Amino acid sequence: MTEASHSRPWTAPTATARIDARVQLPGSKSLTNRALLLAALADGPSTLHRPLRSRDATIMAEGLRRLGAGVREVTGDGLFGPDLRIEPGALVGGGAIDCGLAGTAMRFLPIVAALADGPVAFDGDPYARKRPMDQTIASLRALGVRVDADEPRLPFTVHGEGRVRGGEVTIDASASSQFVSALLLGAARFDEGLTLRHDGERLPSLPHIEMTLDALHQRGVEARIVDERTWRVEPGPIAALDEQIEPDLSNAAPFLAAVVAVGGRIVLDGWPAETTQVGRMLPELLGAFGAASHLADGALVVEAVGGRIPGATLDMHAAGELAPTIVALGALASGPVEITGIGHIRGHETDRIQALVDDIAAVGGRAVALPDGIRVEPTPLAGGAWSAYDDHRIATAGAVVGLRVPGVEVDDIGATAKTIPEFPELWAAMLEGGRA
Ligand SMILES: O=C(O)C1=C[C@@H](OP(=O)(O)O)[C@@H](O)[C@H](O)C1
């Protein structure tokens, strides 16, 4: 099983010049883990080119192996490691799956386990036991699958009986879009498919649900939006698909934010002209802080003058995953930065709102938690300890602040192994200029 990150203190490098760099990023976590899962449920073998190699992706691959799929490394172009060949197999229970801190694993794999024959025990890191899981457990039970759980969260055991009848289910996905995606990903393998309704106050991270529907469509699954709170997936085969995984645009966030923080220019290679990744919103989000972006020859070019970063008010309910980076820019801004619509990120890898409030205070700044967001007040910063809380995006937020504030000590840069193990090297290369 993959290890949680080992504490690796890291003094965030301060930028000594404007950014002038070209960066190539590893594959998308959300696309890799959907492609792995759908390949394991498909009607034949699939190959993933340039998949993400990281803790979350390893956890997904390992979980699928435990459930009977063959996942092996094959030679690819080797940019960030080998390609993966996935051979679907009969879904089997009888094992245990460690989900680490991966939301995609803890929400998606139990649905596959429900289709397996035999019990599968799920657990994860200490903080994973605090992440919302109630809708996974309740929806499986509503589908007639036995789930043994003392509390409505990890650890629990799914007792698959080899088939799920499907039909209609209503959930409250206010805490995570992953509850919706998980059911939609498995639903073509349910006897009657699935009509899924969301009945709740809000629905965060809609682009990730779009990504799920798109991944299904690419594999010939009939999946549609009935209305803005209802989805329908017809039963049927999931076609095998060889797929080239796009770079992780959410992990582009700190690199692009670096240009806003210190000025200069960055070229991000392999930026897709069209994508379901939520990172496509970055040019607009960073535009609020004065950055100018354009696409050129398959790359995104972002330029900024640096210096004064203006304040901004942003609703980020669709892009909660990008919020820690924007909050980091807020800590460097000369006006207040208020972000709303992100109450659900309290249930991410850590309580991200509290983590950011505390980390910003630790470097002399001031941020206040709002009921569904955070407000950062302009305050001069000084060096200090920046806790990652095992959270890749809190760790990289510390790196962004450290560009302009000497002495920001990120306690565990190894937390970036969750989705971008190469982060420290890529960050250093960006600051040195040239090709990272
Ligand atoms: O389906 C996915 O791949 C994801 C959905 C989102 O989850 P939430 O809806 O819980 O924010 C996102 O934040 C997470 O990083 C990845």
Ligand SMILES: C=C(OP(=O)(O)O)C(=O)O
């Ligand atoms: C929320 C995130 O991850 P997870 O897939 O673990 O929910 C994230 O990557 O920002």
